[in-house]
Amino acid sequence: MKIxxxxxxxxxxxxxxxxxxxxxxxxxxxxxxxxxNKEKKKVLWALKNINLExxxxxxxxxxxxxxxxxxxxxxxxxxxxxxxxxxxTLHGRTxxxxxxxxxxxxxxSGRENIFLNGAILGMKRRExxxxxxQIVAFSEIEEFLETPIKHYSSGMFTRLAFxxxxxxxxxxxxxxxxxxxGDLAFQRKCLxxxxxxxxxxxxxxxxxxxxxxxxxxxxxxxxxxxxxxxMDSNAEDVVGTYLSSQLKTSARKSxxxxxxxxxxxxxxxxxxxxxxxRGENASTFDIRKPILVEMVYKVLQNERVxxxxxxxxxxxxxxxxxxxxxxEEWRYRKxxxxxxxxxxxxxxxxxxxxxxxxxxxxxxxxPLTEHFNxxxxxAFLVTDSLxxxxxxxxxxxxxxxxxxxxxxxxxxxxxxxxxxxxxx
Amino acid sequence: xxxxxxxxxxxxxxxxxxxxxIDLKELWQYRExxxxxxxxxxxxxxxxxxxxxxxxxxxxxxxxLILTVIFTKFGGIETGGTPYVLFAFSGFVIWMYVNTxxxxxxxxxxxxxxxxTKIYFPRxxxxxxxxxxxxxxxxxxxxxLFVAMLFYGVLLTWKILLVxxxxxxxxxxxxxxxxxxxxxxxxxxxxxxxxxxLLQVWMFASPIFYPLGWVPxxxxxxxxxxxxxxxxxxxxxxLFGNELNWVVLGISIISTILILVxxxxxxxxxxxxxADLL
Numbered sequence: 296m297k298i299x300x301x302x303x304x305x306x307x308x309x310x311x312x313x314x315x316x317x318x319x320x321x322x323x324x325x326x327x328x329x330x331x332n333k334e335k336k337k338v339l340w341a342l343k344n345i346n347l348e349x350x351x352x353x354x355x356x357x358x359x360x361x362x363x364x365x366x367x368x369x370x371x372x373x374x375x376x377x378x379x380x381x382x383x384t385l386h387g388r389t390x391x392x393x394x395x396x397x398x399x400x401x402x403x404s405g406r407e408n409i410f411l412n413g414a415i416l417g418m419k420r421r422e423x424x425x426x427x428x429q430i431v432a433f434s435e436i437e438e439f440l441e442t443p444i445k446h447y448s449s450g451m452f453t454r455l456a457f458x459x460x461x462x463x464x465x466x467x468x469x470x471x472x473x474x475x476x477g478d479l480a481f482q483r484k485c486l487x488x489x490x491x492x493x494x495x496x497x498x499x500x501x502x503x504x505x506x507x508x509x510x511x512x513x514x515x516x517x518x519x520x521x522x523x524x525x526m527d528s529n530a531e532d533v534v535g536t537y538l539s540s541q542l543k544t545s546a547r548k549s550x551x552x553x554x555x556x557x558x559x560x561x562x563x564x565x566x567x568x569x570x571x572x573r574g575e576n577a578s579t580f581d582i583r584k585p586i587l588v589e590m591v592y593k594v595l596q597n598e599r600v601x602x603x604x605x606x607x608x609x610x611x612x613x614x615x616x617x618x619x620x621x622x623e624e625w626r627y628r629k630x631x632x633x634x635x636x637x638x639x640x641x642x643x644x645x646x647x648x649x650x651x652x653x654x655x656x657x658x659x660x661x662p663l664t665e666h667f668n669x670x671x672x673x674a675f676l677v678t679d680s681l682x683x684x685x686x687x688x689x690x691x692x693x694x695x696x697x698x699x700x701x702x703x704x705x706x707x708x709x710x711x712x713x714x715x716x717x718x719x
Numbered sequence: 720x721x722x723x724x725x726x727x728x729x730x731x732x733x734x735x736x737x738x739x740x741i742d743l744k745e746l747w748q749y750r751e752x753x754x755x756x757x758x759x760x761x762x763x764x765x766x767x768x769x770x771x772x773x774x775x776x777x778x779x780x781x782x783x784l785i786l787t788v789i790f791t792k793f794g795g796i797e798t799g800g801t802p803y804v805l806f807a808f809s810g811f812v813i814w815m816y817v818n819t820x821x822x823x824x825x826x827x828x829x830x831x832x833x834x835x836t837k838i839y840f841p842r843x844x845x846x847x848x849x850x851x852x853x854x855x856x857x858x859x860x861x862x863x864l865f866v867a868m869l870f871y872g873v874l875l876t877w878k879i880l881l882v883x884x885x886x887x888x889x890x891x892x893x894x895x896x897x898x899x900x901x902x903x904x905x906x907x908x909x910x911x912x913x914x915x916x917l918l919q920v921w922m923f924a925s926p927i928f929y930p931l932g933w934v935p936x937x938x939x940x941x942x943x944x945x946x947x948x949x950x951x952x953x954x955x956x957x958l959f960g961n962e963l964n965w966v967v968l969g970i971s972i973i974s975t976i977l978i979l980v981x982x983x984x985x986x987x988x989x990x991x992x993x994a995d996l997l
Contacts, residue, residue, distance in 0.1 A: 317906075317907065317908050318907050318908055318909035319907045319909050319910065319913075371732060372732070373839055374730075374732060375835075375839050375994045377734055377991040378732065378734050379734060380734055382732060382733045383731070383732040384729060384730070384732070385731075385732070386728070389730070391838070391839070393837045393838070394833075397833060398834050398838065400763060402762075403759065403762060403763065407762065410755070411755050414752055414755045415755065415834065415838055415840070416838070420751055
């Protein structure tokens, strides 16, 4: 069943060339402006003909650059602003969380703010009373409930605010970029809570710049660009395409014209790409699947021993590793002129979640010469699932590190005290 | 968990709605937000200043005392047999309520920007909550007025039962001006600077501390376009049994209704842009 139907939704803003008349004084002084040249209004379409259908129970991530229209869409669906044309139909009680702690008042105590914020978010008083203990327990700030929140640290404030929000129980939950707050442990709790909400069959619309959270939580994602839906598909693909458009580096790059291809008169690079284990081009990889880096190059001189190599960088520019081609078949073998295609396989459960960039080079020994070394020729995204069989196990929050291997763990009992009650 | 069936609740978001329509069902649905806005206003106000309550009482009392001293010095005023102190104080009870509500409400939407731009609820609640949170003060000063009346030996008649009617009248006057001014203040940010001045003019143009009799009879109907005029005439009629000019009261009631309709119209028209303007 469709729970949200959006038809031709558009929102137009006027960008005035001059300053907007924001005071009565300006209006009075500008009363005769129309006699002069007509003020030119520039039209900005924050949203243009958005058509969208969301099924009951879906968790949909919305991504896009700042100013692309994501927040405008959420605000229209939350009824905060009106569309210019088109319509949206919501078949369910809608709760929106565009900001954590809306309506909190600094002079009031934590307890008072729970009721205030709850009501503002659309909970009935009885509902809040019923969930009060849960909210307090979730926030972990029991002992400060009677303190005015102006004395809270920002962390405590966030905890309290999110706890109220997390206990909202609407059929449609609209969430704007709220995971950027709180410490790691609390973020983890929040992500788990969002998963729970979704598992209860609630529909979630979720804007975030945290691509990893999007791929972890959402099956479907929508990329909004310049007010239009650029792509609407499964979350991995959308995030992958979006990121590569941002990076201006795609999963494959080739040089058709030998003249301009990188390299010298010994070897030239023709093509670099990343693909899955079946050899199909891909830009997004499940962490549990291997990644193949493919490079095609032309050897222009006979009788040379040539070593292709590969480097992987993460999005902070840190080199994750360098790998040389040690394949016995070619390691000491002199090559004939011709075109070669080499594959390097990055094993499954090795790279962490995130964006990675490929650099390739080719070297000959005696004398040691590098014939080409191209950085950022291809990029790909690794995503981690929440299915429990990757290195993250059942943990849903952010994990540090640029690699994420599954290690063997063993535990031995050194000394035992007490008795474990086995409930099995 | 409330397990309502999903098809039961459907909401359509469309560009425009009728400007004059007030969705009473929706106001009722969101009523708890209104209670909480009022409750929050009160709680914060009385938490911050211990003098809060005292101030509420002192303002009209001091104003009344000063005027009483001045006017008795200059030979007294014809107030239809009512002691001038009571006459002026009754005027200030109503005026202070309207004055405080309107000046609180004028900046309310801007002050609650965070709410207005992040959450949906009927926007009217914001200025309306200023009008609502003024009520306890009104009751308090009214109580003092009754005590003073007993002190001066003014006999209460059955008409006292009509007092709530005039309090409601005062509420409508405060509400209509609050809606109008608060929405204009979002659009024109200098409105808030002229509000104190306008309120002062309004006060002097209302028979608060002087009787309507000071105004030449033929101008009285024009004077009654100011809702406060009829409101105070009626209020004093039920309190002290003053003579009542029904034409004045009628004009003021009609004028109030027209202002209220106009205010709702302006508010509804501007409401959709609040989040974009703030």
